[in-house]
Amino acid sequence: MGQKVQRVExxxxxxxxxxxxxxxxxxxxxxxxxxxxxxxxxxxxARILDIDVEAVLDAEGVHAVWTYEDLQGPMAEPLPLLIPHxxxxxxxxxxxxxxxxxxYVGEAIAFVVAEDRYLAEDAVALIRVSYETLPAVVGVExxxxxxxxxxxxxxxxxxxxxxxxxxDAPAAIAAAAHRLxxxxxxxxxxxxxxxxxxxxxxxxxxTDRLQLWTSTQTSTGVRAAVAVKxxxxxxxxxxxxxxxGGGFGVKINHPWPEEVLVPMAARVLGQPVKFxxxxxxxxxxxxxxxxxxxxxxxxxDDEGRVVGLDxxxxxxxxxxxxxxxxxxxITSTQLLGPYKPGSYRVRFDxxxxxxxxxxxxxxxxxxxxxxxxxxxxxxxxxxxxxxxxEVRAVNFIQPEEFPYDHQLVFQDGxxxxxxxxxxxxxxxxxxxxVGWDEFPAxxxxxxxxxxxxxxxxxxxxxxxxxxxxxxxxVHIETSGKVKVAIGLTTQGQGHATxxxxxxxxxLGVRMEDVEVVSGDTRRMAYSVGTFASRAAVMSGSAxxxxxxxxxxxxxxxxxxxxxxxxxxxxIVDGVVSVKGAxxxxxxxGTVSVLSNPLRYAFDEASQAATQFSVGDPGKPPVAEDDExxxxxxxxxxxDRATFASGMHAAIVETDPRTAxxxxxxxxxxxxxxxxxxxxxxxxxxxxxxxxxIGGALYEKMAYDESGQLLNASFMxxxxxxxxxxxxxxxxxxxxxxxxxxxxxxxxxxxxxVIPTAAAIASxxxxxxxxxRPSMSIAAMPISPSExxxxxxxxxx
Amino acid sequence: MTEDLHDVRLIVNGVHRELRVPARRLLxxxxxxxxxxxxxHVGCEHGVCGACTVLVDGAPVRACLLFAVTLDGHEVTTVExxxxxxxxxxxxxxxxxxxxxxxxxFCTPGFLTxxxxxxxxxxxxxxxxxxxxxxxxxxxxxxxxxxxxAVERAAEIAREDVPGDVPAPASxxxxxxxxxxxxxxxxxxxxxxx
Ligand code: FES
Ligand code: FES
Numbered sequence: 003m004g005q006k007v008q009r010v011e012x013x014x015x016x017x018x019x020x021x022x023x024x025x026x027x028x029x030x031x032x033x034x035x036x037x038x039x040x041x042x043x044x045x046x047x048a049r050i051l052d053i054d055v056e057a058v059l060d061a062e063g064v065h066a067v068w069t070y071e072d073l074q075g076p077m078a079e080p081l082p083l084l085i086p087h088x089x090x091x092x093x094x095x096x097x098x099x100x101x102x103x104x105x106y107v108g109e110a111i112a113f114v115v116a117e118d119r120y121l122a123e124d125a126v127a128l129i130r131v132s133y134e135t136l137p138a139v140v141g142v143e144x145x146x147x148x149x150x151x152x153x154x155x156x157x158x159x160x161x162x163x164x165x166x167x168x169x170d171a172p173a174a175i176a177a178a179a180h181r182l183x184x185x186x187x188x189x190x191x192x193x194x195x196x197x198x199x200x201x202x203x204x205x206x207x208x209t210d211r212l213q214l215w216t217s218t219q220t221s222t223g224v225r226a227a228v229a230v231k232x233x234x235x236x237x238x239x240x241x242x243x244x245x246x247g248g249g250f251g252v253k254i255n256h257p258w259p260e261e262v263l264v265p266m267a268a269r270v271l272g273q274p275v276k277f278x279x280x281x282x283x284x285x286x287x288x289x290x291x292x293x294x295x296x297x298x299x300x301x302x303d304d305e306g307r308v309v310g311l312d313x314x315x316x317x318x319x320x321x322x323x324x325x326x327x328x329x330x331x332i333t334s335t336q337l338l339g340p341y342k343p344g345s346y347r348v349r350f351d352x353x354x355x356x357x358x359x360x361x362x363x364x365x366x367x368x369x370x371x372x373x374x375x376x377x378x379x380x381x382x383x384x385x386x387x388x389x390x391x392e393v394r395a396v397n398f399i400q401p402e403e404f405p406y407d408h409q410l411v412f413q414d415g416x417x418x419x420x421x422x423x424x425x426x427x428x429x430x431x432x433x434x435x436v437g438w439d440e441f442p443a444x445x446x447x448x449x450x451x452x453x454x455x456x457x458x459x460x461x462x463x464x465x466x467x468x469x470x471x472x473x474x475x476v477h478i479e480t481s482g483k484v485k486v487a488i489g490l491t492t493q494g495q496g497h498a499t500x501x502x503x504x505x506x507x508x509l510g511v512r513m514e515d516v517e518v519v520s521g522d523t524r525r526m527a528y529s530v531g532t533f534a535s536r537a538a539v540m541s542g543s544a545x546x547x548x549x550x551x552x553x554x555x556x557x558x559x560x561x562x563x564x565x566x567x568x569x570x571x572x573i574v575d576g577v578v579s580v581k582g583a584x585x586x587x588x589x590x591g592t593v594s595v596l597s598n599p600l601r602y603a604f605d606e607a608s609q610a611a612t613q614f615s616v617g618d619p620g621k622p623p624v625a626e627d628d629e630x631x632x633x634x635x636x637x638x639x640x641d642r643a644t645f646a647s648g649m650h651a652a653i654v655e656t657d658p659r660t661a662x663x664x665x666x667x668x669x670x671x672x673x674x675x676x677x678x679x680x681x682x683x684x685x686x687x688x689x690x691x692x693x694x695i696g697g698a699l700y701e702k703m704a705y706d707e708s709g710q711l712l713n714a715s716f717m718x719x720x721x722x723x724x725x726x727x728x729x730x731x732x733x734x735x736x737x738x739x740x741x742x743x744x745x746x747x748x749x750x751x752x753x754x755v756i757p758t759a760a761a762i763a764s765x766x767x768x769x770x771x772x773x774r775p776s777m778s779i780a781a782m783p784i785s786p787s788e789x790x791x792x793x794x795x796x797x798x
Numbered sequence: 799m800t801e802d803l804h805d806v807r808l809i810v811n812g813v814h815r816e817l818r819v820p821a822r823r824l825l826x827x828x829x830x831x832x833x834x835x836x837x838x839h840v841g842c843e844h845g846v847c848g849a850c851t852v853l854v855d856g857a858p859v860r861a862c863l864l865f866a867v868t869l870d871g872h873e874v875t876t877v878e879x880x881x882x883x884x885x886x887x888x889x890x891x892x893x894x895x896x897x898x899x900x901x902x903x904f905c906t907p908g909f910l911t912x913x914x915x916x917x918x919x920x921x922x923x924x925x926x927x928x929x930x931x932x933x934x935x936x937x938x939x940x941x942x943x944x945x946x947x948a949v950e951r952a953a954e955i956a957r958e959d960v961p962g963d964v965p966a967p968a969s970x971x972x973x974x975x976x977x978x979x980x981x982x983x984x985x986x987x988x989x990x991x992x
Binding site for chain 2: 008009011012013015016017018019020021022024025028029062118119120193194195196197245246247248250280281493494495496681682684685686687688689690691692693715716717721723724725727729730731754
């Protein structure tokens with residue numbers, strides 16, 4: 003543990019031998035695999051009057067076409083609402099293929115299966131649909147005005163309204179020494195993994211089983227959903243998640259229409275079927291996130307201590323709510339960050355718009371919450387003329403106050419209780435790392451050269467490793483090799499490496515002898531999924547526990563064989579030996595052989611385990627409380643989430659003439675408890691920061707008022723290249739172990755992205771401060787032209 | 799109407815391959831689906847992300863922008879062809895493993911081919927030049943820091959290499975041929991540029 007171990011999965015990726023979903027069932031001739039294409043709505047809001055598929059049926063290479071009319075039984079029901087919530091009074095989900103009405107550009111209408119993707123797309127182009135277009139509702143403001151409704155039966159376009167409060171914030175604000183109000187807005191962005199969605203299915207008529215490969219963050223979730231939709235027993239469905247080319251949240255939503263249509267088609271047609279989303283489809287038919295409008299009222303004392311915080315926000319959930327209220331609930335609870343306001347009230351509306359659905363994107367509502375809180379902290383500091391770090395420090399929860407109960411309900415339905423952390427120590431580290439105290443001198447020096455530079459910071463707390471559970475299975479084979487299976491999926495986090503590290507440590511074997519398989523329901527049928535920075539915490543803990551079980555059993559069997567006491571044994575490099583008497587030893591492979599009493603020998607080694615060779619003839623070969631085989635299986639299910647934290651600081655330069663924004667320095671202090679592999683954690687932070695910078699300066703979904711997404715390509719949606727990311731991201735770690743799990747781990751996957759926009763906004767404002775004191779940054783992302791316009795408004 | 803098929807002869811990673819494909823079949827699809835070389839990935843199908851980059855006669859091109867039929871008689875190197883003769887990782891691959899230059903691995907093949915050509919053209923890049931070499935490729939996972947480190951490390955490994963040890967496709971063709979890209983120009987068109 004704690005070592006920078008090179009990743010084992012890299013070997014296949016670097017040789018071009020990764021297996022992503024679109025690579026599955028590729029034979030030299032592609033024989034037998036059919037390809038699907040989807041007709042998607044060109045309108046943001048329309049009634050479907052008629053669909054004419056006549057021309058498709060004669061088209062070259064076409065095997066079948068489906069519209070809503072052709073769906074039967076559960077397939078004809080709406081897709082599941084995955085996470086119901088009592089406040090989600092008007093939850094709506096789409097059909098696998100639109101019935102009567104479409105509610106966003108990109109919604110699936112017809113599904114064509116043909117010999118190859120080219121022919122399938124040709125056929126899609128032949129389908130004629132007549133629409134009656136309806137007024138589109140685009141953006142939070144239009145949704146709130148509710149002049150038009152997205153769903154006829156959802157008044158005011160409000161899917162849900164939720165209130166939480168601790169104390170009486172309005173009264174505390176009214177009585178406070180100082181008061182401020184802020185109105186903030188955050189644009190939509192999206193996960194944009196380099197690999198889009200993809201699904202392949204093969205129906206085996208001989209065994210009546212379905213094999214499904216899909217690029218998902220939850221293979222067990224897809225399995226359950228597909229079984230229900232297709233009327234199959236769970237035991238008839240195997241879902242395998244091969245290599246996944248990035249997820250960042252979007253692939254936790256399930257089942258996507260294609261995830262049920264592909265297996266349906268494979269079964270009907272008796273041939274494997276593949277669907278691979280193209281980039282434009284990913285923009286218009288996968289999920290987005292972030293879009294929110296916020297109104298904040300805050301009351302504070304002369305020191306900047308917040309006595310009352312009252313937040314009202316409107317969350318754009320797109321056209322449907324398959325993922326429930328998770329994102330706005332996270333915003334509303336995680337907004338508090340490392341602070342303890344005297345009282346807090348938060349109210350939100352989750353509203354419908356005629357746009358792509360909104361489900362978690364790395365950070366999942368936290369970047370918006372962090373933006374609200376940190377902009378508020380900056381506003382307080384500005385108002386009082388205090389240093390921004392001082393205002394934050396007086397509001398921090400102190401190290402001795404843990405566990406700290408916010409008296410709110412978190413996204414997992416459990417109390418929001420922070421387990422551990424040391425925020426003052428983090429702040430000190432950050433100030434040193436970025437050179438906070440030295441900055442004013444640098445700023446003056448630059449000003450003398452006519453350059454505007456600014457510094458900013460932002461702090462966050464992230465609930466990671468939410469339940470309900472994860473499991474692991476560790477199997478020591480007779481070869482001595484260790485096979486580990488975890489249920490959740492992996493999409494670049496290096497699970498095959500970090501979990502092998504954990505097993506090697508706990509079991510006393512060489513890392514190269516450990517192989518980890520993830521996301522294959524044949525190997526581990528019970529799992530939840532990869533989201534909420536939970537893999538290391540949840541699966542990591544489960545792997546540790548399962549390895550311990552395997553070890554206990556290995557010691558027991560070895561103790562019998564060597565006729566010593568278990569406590570006298572040790573396992574080093576896969577060999578069990580008597581401490582202090584290394585010649586008395588037995589390797590784990592042999593222990594595995596002995597653990598499985600045999601009737602039939604299959605090789606020389608296994609002869610040792612046959613009935614005339616081992617065991618006490620007076621006892622059953624497998625003891626009553628035991629099982630054959632050298633395996634360990636265990637599950638980890640925590641009481642509640644564990645809370646990682648961190649702080650970022652940015653130094654930016656803004657061009658006085660062109661308003662171009664350049665990040666000169668970026669610093670991160672990060673506390674994710676015990677670190678398993680620092681190289682991988684830093685990689686996660688780098689990636690998160692890059693996405694955060696995208697969200698702060700470049701990325702937004704440019705919808706026009708008719709609901710057309712104008713920038714649905716990598717040419718137009720400005721995702722950062724290396725040229726947009728600072729050269730060097732300084733990272734420092736603090737390790738405050740979590741008391742909640744055996745290894746003290748906290749999640750790290752989302753951290754990098756959470757405070758980035760807030761830190762950069764703070765820095766830009768600081769850079770502009772001297773020339774335009776009244777100017778504040780209230781919306782993200784901010785482009786040079788937006789900054790330019792803002793300047794005009796604040797120049798007397 | 800059935801599509802006309804065309805014969806295409808290619809040398810892929812040093813091996814002669816023959817294909818019969820429709821005129822509109824993209825090189826990326828031909829490599830992946832017809833030749834089974836799934837190491838080349840498709841991230842955008844419109845020439846912006848660089849995931850599909852392969853070397854044609856030694857120069858980096860975007861396989862999603864080329865029709866396979868236009869490649870008749872040419873030499874193509876994909877990620878599968880970047881290993882050394884003995885099967886061990888080539889310099890760029892090795893550098894990526896050492897520097898943790900990849901996470902999900904989806905963008906990686908395009909970076910590996912791009913950098914292979916980049917350090918062949920400029921065996922000792924400065925730090926700035928190392929950044930420029932990868933400035934036309936998108937990665938959503940890594941934040942690029944380790945990729946830039948890997949460019950520098952790859953150049954270092956390649957310089958220490960015995961000449962001829964690195965797979966060396968034929969010399970680059972004339973400018974403009976086959977839509978071969980000039981990297982600097984490519985950056986200018988695809989970079990965000992503020
Ligand atoms: S797939 Fe060719 S450049 Fe993106
Ligand atoms: S490693 Fe995942 S996109 Fe680059």
